[in-house]
Amino acid sequence: MTGESPADLTRAEDALALLRLVGRRGAVRAVLEWLARRTGAAVALVAGDGSVLASAPDQPTAEVPSAVRELHRRGAPAGVVGAAGARTLHLVALGREPYLVVDAVGSHRYGTLLVDTVRILGLCWHLEEAERTSRRTELAQAHSREAVLHLLMNGNVAAAHRIAGALGSRLPSPARVYVVECPKQRRATTAERLTGLVEGPAWIVPCPVRFNHLIAVVPAGIDQGERRIVEQLPECRVGASDEVALKEMSLGYEQAFHALAVARSAPDRWARFGRHLGLAPLLGPDGAGWALELLRPCLSYEPARQADPGAEELLGTLGSWLAFGAGASRHLKIHRNTLAARLRLIRKLLGLDLATSLADQSAAWLALRLYTRHPPSPGGPADLGPLLTTPAAQGWARCQLDPLGSATGTVHAWLLADARLPKTAAALGISLPGARKRLTRAEELLGRSLLHAPSAKYELWLAMRALGRL
Numbered sequence: 001m002t003g004e005s006p007a008d009l010t011r012a013e014d015a016l017a018l019l020r021l022v023g024r025r026g027a028v029r030a031v032l033e034w035l036a037r038r039t040g041a042a043v044a045l046v047a048g049d050g051s052v053l054a055s056a057p058d059q060p061t062a063e064v065p066s067a068v069r070e071l072h073r074r075g076a077p078a079g080v081v082g083a084a085g086a087r088t089l090h091l092v093a094l095g096r097e098p099y100l101v102v103d104a105v106g107s108h109r110y111g112t113l114l115v116d117t118v119r120i121l122g123l124c125w126h127l128e129e130a131e132r133t134s135r136r137t138e139l140a141q142a143h144s145r146e147a148v149l150h151l152l153m154n155g156n157v158a159a160a161h162r163i164a165g166a167l168g169s170r171l172p173s174p175a176r177v178y179v180v181e182c183p184k185q186r187r188a189t190t191a192e193r194l195t196g197l198v199e200g201p202a203w204i205v206p207c208p209v210r211f212n213h214l215i216a217v218v219p220a221g222i223d224q225g226e227r228r229i230v231e232q233l234p235e236c237r238v239g240a241s242d243e244v245a246l247k248e249m250s251l252g253y254e255q256a257f258h259a260l261a262v263a264r265s266a267p268d269r270w271a272r273f274g275r276h277l278g279l280a281p282l283l284g285p286d287g288a289g290w291a292l293e294l295l296r297p298c299l300s301y302e303p304a305r306q307a308d309p310g311a312e313e314l315l316g317t318l319g320s321w322l323a324f325g326a327g328a329s330r331h332l333k334i335h336r337n338t339l340a341a342r343l344r345l346i347r348k349l350l351g352l353d354l355a356t357s358l359a360d361q362s363a364a365w366l367a368l369r370l371y372t373r374h375p376p377s378p379g380g381p382a383d384l385g386p387l388l389t390t391p392a393a394q395g396w397a398r399c400q401l402d403p404l405g406s407a408t409g410t411v412h413a414w415l416l417a418d419a420r421l422p423k424t425a426a427a428l429g430i431s432l433p434g435a436r437k438r439l440t441r442a443e444e445l446l447g448r449s450l451l452h453a454p455s456a457k458y459e460l461w462l463a464m465r466a467l468g469r470l
Contacts, residue, residue: 011112014038018120027124032056035117041104045125048072048097060103067091068099090114094122141167142206149205149215150331152249154316160246164203172201172219177241177252178226179260182233184212190233197229198222209327215253220244226270237263238270250319251278254455261449271447279462280369282392289380290387291370294363297349309342314349315368317342321354322365322454358418359470362458388466397466400459407442414439414450415464419457 021030028045036043036056044055049072050065067081067089081089083103090102092114100118102110144167151160152171164171182190191204191214198204200219207213218225220243229238239260244252255273262271280287292299298318299311309317320328321343329336343354352360363384381387388397404411410428414435417423425435439450448456464470 011116014113015116018117022120022124028121028128029054029056031117031121031124035102035113038113039102039104039108039110041102043103044101045094045121046099046101048099053098060101064089064101064103068101071099072097092118094118094125098125145203145205146208148203149217149249152217152246153253154319155247155250157246169203170201171203171246172217173246174220174243175217175246175249175252176220176222176225176243177249177256178214178216178218178229179207179239179253179256180214180216180229180233181212181237181239181260181264182214183235186235187212187214190214190236193233194229197232198225208331208333209324215256217249217252226272227268230269234269236269239263240270240272242273250323254323254453257453258448258456261443261453262447265444273447278369279393279396279459280366282390282396283370283387286380287366287370287387290382290384291367293380293382294350294367295371297351298346301349309345314342314346315371318346318354318364319368322361322368322458325454356418358415358457358461359465361454362461362465365455365458366462384465388462393466397463400463401467403445403447404442405445407438407445410435410438411442411450411460412464412469415457415461415470 017034018031021027021034024030032043032045032054033056042055042058042060044060044064045053046060046065046068047053048068050069052060052065061083063081063083067079067083068091071079071081071091071093077093079091081091083089085105087103087105088108090104090110091099093099100114100121102114104110144163148160148163148167148171151157151163161171180190180194187206191206194204194214194216195202198216198218199222202219203217205215207215226238226240230236237260239256239258239262241252241255241259244255259271259273263269283290295315298314301311301314303310317328317332317339320331321339324331326336326339329339332339334342347354350364352364354360354364366384387393401408410424413427414421414424417427421432421435421439424439425432428435428438430438436451443450446456450456450460461470
């Protein structure tokens with residue numbers, strides 16, 4: 001039996017060292033760094049078009065991408081090219097591409113070492129590329145699912161159905177909306193488990209604004225689905241809406257958000273929004289006529305450039321800002337400066353002080369709710385006041401305010417202060433924590449979130465206005 005040669009021993013040691021790197025995170029870079037140490041040369045992984053994918057220890061010289069492009073153009077799987085300064089470029093393709101390049105001084109031979117390295121490096125590269133492709137696919141699907149929810153929030157049901165169908169899913173209708181609060185670091189795993197806990201087709205999306213919330217659109221017929229979720233996910237709280245049509249998804253979300261405020265203090269950790277009739281359905285064609293007149297400057301706006309936002313995009317921006325405030329930039333996936341520019345344009349078009357006036361914010365919120373709900377009445381009122389004096393609106397207003405009881409004064413002061421806590425505390429002559437505590441008590445009485453869900457302050461302002469208290 002003949003002994004192994006030193007060359008055989010070296011090759012075996014190299015192969016063992018390479019195999020130890022395969023299971024590491026970032027194995028491609030680890031292999032390149034090992035090869036650079038092993039050869040004392042500069043190494044790189046370069047695509048056929050010359051773009052450098054990875055390198056060690058430094059970025060390659062300009063000669064390397066040029067040599068790879070030429071070799072790839074000729075369809076050659078390997079080659080050796082002379083370079084300046086008595087350097088030699090050794091190039092070997094991982095399949096068709098990319099190319100492993102060793103940039104060494106002198107004419108050393110690396111044939112066996114490169115062949116063995118390329119086999120391991122090719123495996124690592126394709127595994128990492130498969131992981132990258134999988135992540136890109138998951139990210140694209142997540143963005144598509146979020147886009148469907150965004151379309152539903154804006155009432156574009158037909159477009160939402162088309163995208164959902166293209167993703168191989170269907171939207172439940174009628175539906176119930178859940179807002180699930182969970183630890184933000186476990187939101188992804190919670191979403192996976194939630195998918196298995198909900199019966200029937202469900203649409204589950206991470207909230208783009210609040211990073212510890214999941215939004216789930218589930219079939220309306222599910223019985224006690226919220227209870228099943230909190231039993232299986234003890235770290236979660238769930239707020240559920242009433243049954244809503246898909247075109248009323250924004251209402252369903254607001255209801256679920258308010259129910260979540262109740263669930264935070266409920267022993268069962270879940271709550272369902274009680275049947276609650278909003279003001280918009282009570283105002284009919286006259287309300288739609290008033291809303292059309294208020295929003296007409298936006299609806300008739302023609303952007304100067306094709307890339308600028310049009311009428312519907314401006315209304316969508318307004319609705320998002322009224323719901324999420326500064327978080328609208330995350331909701332709409334736009335820069336905060338872009339959001340600020342759009343809001344300046346909207347304020348100029350509508351002539352409303354949307355930045356500081358709760359009265360103007362409430363009017364704009366109601367107008368968006370009324371827009372397209374009814375065919376507008378040609379003789380509708382030009383002012384909001386007459387709409388709020390109807391018996392239906394008066395009855396709605398009393399239903400809103402009656403549960404407050406002794407907390408009515410606190411809420412009245414808060415609304416007069418345009419829902420700003422420091423001004424409220426000053427008006428009541430109490431500390432800021434004291435004002436917050438009183439409003440938290442009002443939240444418990446109403447079963448709604450005042451400090452974190454803007455729609456409640458809009459409805460309460462409208463109710464106070466309807467009863468002549470503002």
